[in-house]
Amino acid sequence: MNLENSEEEKSPSIENEELTPITKKEFVGWYILSAANGIYGGAPIGVLIPLFLETIAGQAGYELDRITPCNTTVANYNCVVRFGTGFISTESYSLYIISISVIVQTVLFISCGSLADHGKLQKMFALLYAFIGATATILFIAVTSPQLYLLAGVFAIISNCCYGAANIFSGAYIPIFSRNHPKVIEARNSNVPIIEIKKLEDEMTVNLSSHSLVVAIFTAMLVMFSTGAILILTNGSSYGTQLALVFAGSCWLILLIFPTIWLTSRSKPPLPVGEHYLLYSWKRVGKTLLSTRSLWQTMKFLFAWFLISDGVSTLVVVGILFSKKHLEMTDTEIILMTSLVPVFEIIGIYLFFFLQKLFHMTDKTIIIITSIFSSILPLYVILGFWLPFGLNNRWEVWLYLLWFGISIGTIFNYYRALFSIMIPIGHENEFFLCFRLLQSIASGIIINYTHDIRSSFWFLLAVIAFPVLIFCTVNVEKGKEEAEKYPKRENVDNS
Numbered sequence: 001m002n003l004e005n006s007e008e009e010k011s012p013s014i015e016n017e018e019l020t021p022i023t024k025k026e027f028v029g030w031y032i033l034s035a036a037n038g039i040y041g042g043a044p045i046g047v048l049i050p051l052f053l054e055t056i057a058g059q060a061g062y063e064l065d066r067i068t069p070c071n072t073t074v075a076n077y078n079c080v081v082r083f084g085t086g087f088i089s090t091e092s093y094s095l096y097i098i099s100i101s102v103i104v105q106t107v108l109f110i111s112c113g114s115l116a117d118h119g120k121l122q123k124m125f126a127l128l129y130a131f132i133g134a135t136a137t138i139l140f141i142a143v144t145s146p147q148l149y150l151l152a153g154v155f156a157i158i159s160n161c162c163y164g165a166a167n168i169f170s171g172a173y174i175p176i177f178s179r180n181h182p183k184v185i186e187a188r189n190s191n192v193p194i195i196e197i198k199k200l201e202d203e204m205t206v207n208l209s210s211h212s213l214v215v216a217i218f219t220a221m222l223v224m225f226s227t228g229a230i231l232i233l234t235n236g237s238s239y240g241t242q243l244a245l246v247f248a249g250s251c252w253l254i255l256l257i258f259p260t261i262w263l264t265s266r267s268k269p270p271l272p273v274g275e276h277y278l279l280y281s282w283k284r285v286g287k288t289l290l291s292t293r294s295l296w297q298t299m300k301f302l303f304a305w306f307l308i309s310d311g312v313s314t315l316v317v318v319g320i321l322f323s324k325k326h327l328e329m330t331d332t333e334i335i336l337m338t339s340l341v342p343v344f345e346i347i348g349i350y351l352f353f354f355l356q357k358l359f360h361m362t363d364k365t366i367i368i369i370t371s372i373f374s375s376i377l378p379l380y381v382i383l384g385f386w387l388p389f390g391l392n393n394r395w396e397v398w399l400y401l402l403w404f405g406i407s408i409g410t411i412f413n414y415y416r417a418l419f420s421i422m423i424p425i426g427h428e429n430e431f432f433l434c435f436r437l438l439q440s441i442a443s444g445i446i447i448n449y450t451h452d453i454r455s456s457f458w459f460l461l462a463v464i465a466f467p468v469l470i471f472c473t474v475n476v477e478k479g480k481e482e483a484e485k486y487p488k489r490e491n492v493d494n495s
Helices: 002-014 024-059 093-112 122-142 146-171 173-179 182-189 194-233 238-255 257-262 277-290 296-326 331-338 341-359 363-385 395-420 428-434 441-450 453-472 476-494
Strands: 079-083 086-089
Touching: 024 079, 024 093, 024 122, 024 146, 024 173, 024 194, 024 238, 024 257, 024 296, 024 331, 024 341, 079 093, 086 093, 093 146, 093 277, 093 296, 122 146, 122 238, 122 257, 146 173, 173 194, 173 395, 182 194, 194 238, 194 331, 194 341, 194 395, 238 257, 238 331, 296 331, 296 363, 296 395, 296 453, 296 476, 331 395, 341 363, 341 395, 363 395, 363 453
Parallel strands: none
Antiparallel strands: 079 086
């Protein structure tokens, strides 16, 4: 009886999937892909692009009368720049550009996300988007005057959009690699109890997520130090920022050579008969969103991430813009200080990993702790409205970046790892695209209408703190059970 139950439980994990042990070259190729993508997530989109967009928007902008050219040499200047048929604050320009890229990402991801769950397209999509993103990053050198600030925005949209897409297809390898890890395959072939196999798969998921994130962070750190050196040599000029972007994009492009050679395309079920390539992904994502009742725990988890990812991802961008505008820090000072963020991220990941082992805490507990830990940061900045501290002094930027670095790496690592084990088999890409849809639009709106970056931290506090309450209600084990039953239920519905 137990053997029959075991077979029934195993089948969802191996049905319609090529189950062969992952080779060392595949592991190395995937880790290098994570490292390559991590380059853009560090210096370019984290620091260089927001600073460059804010700088050229100011140079091409006007005073609040919309007639007088903006005087960027004045401390705490408030200027606007033409955007579409109207004007927006130069401070919020970069956040609006990132928000537009998210809208484009949504259409792009939905159009092709589910296609990577079929056939051998996942590797192709992961590398294609990475190549385009790296090329767009290099093309920032073509912005030769402030009047081309909209062209810079286009390059930012393309590069960020492709970076997000590449990360989706790269991250969707985690549950596949965990199921095909040599240790898991060996355990399955040795008739190890299904409960132990599931525990081993979960452990491999956390390990893969942690190691790939650390590799990406370490690579980002090296590139950030190098771009900092470029800014020093060019006296922190806008052209120096462009050269730094060319360097980062070139490193991203070069590293892609190795996953192109070593990362393999693992066979997945073919596209269902009668389905159209352009419509299939939209239908699948629509069905995913309608499956809330069947995947209630996963959807609650997804909604919590939908909120907190915006707050955490925007903290560093808003912090950088605030430091430049209100603390009058130079681009060189900012890039050198933020170069240490990856170091703090690595410390944070291993610190919480150590604490988890020491106190036998679950992944869910770690996520709750780090989310609360992160919510303290915007609260601290809000105190600056009334108190002499709260990011009112340059030395506090170090504290801000230290706190941010320790928390963000751990949050992304554990959220991604836990989400990986709550996704139905064969739906990795469409769920990972839902995992990354929200970004920085609300902060941009607040800055634009208040002309005060500090006011945006109220929103950041809300979107980081509120999801903690939602996540407390998530039952991880039940979510895993729902994910395992979903493919069977889907097959019944389709039959």
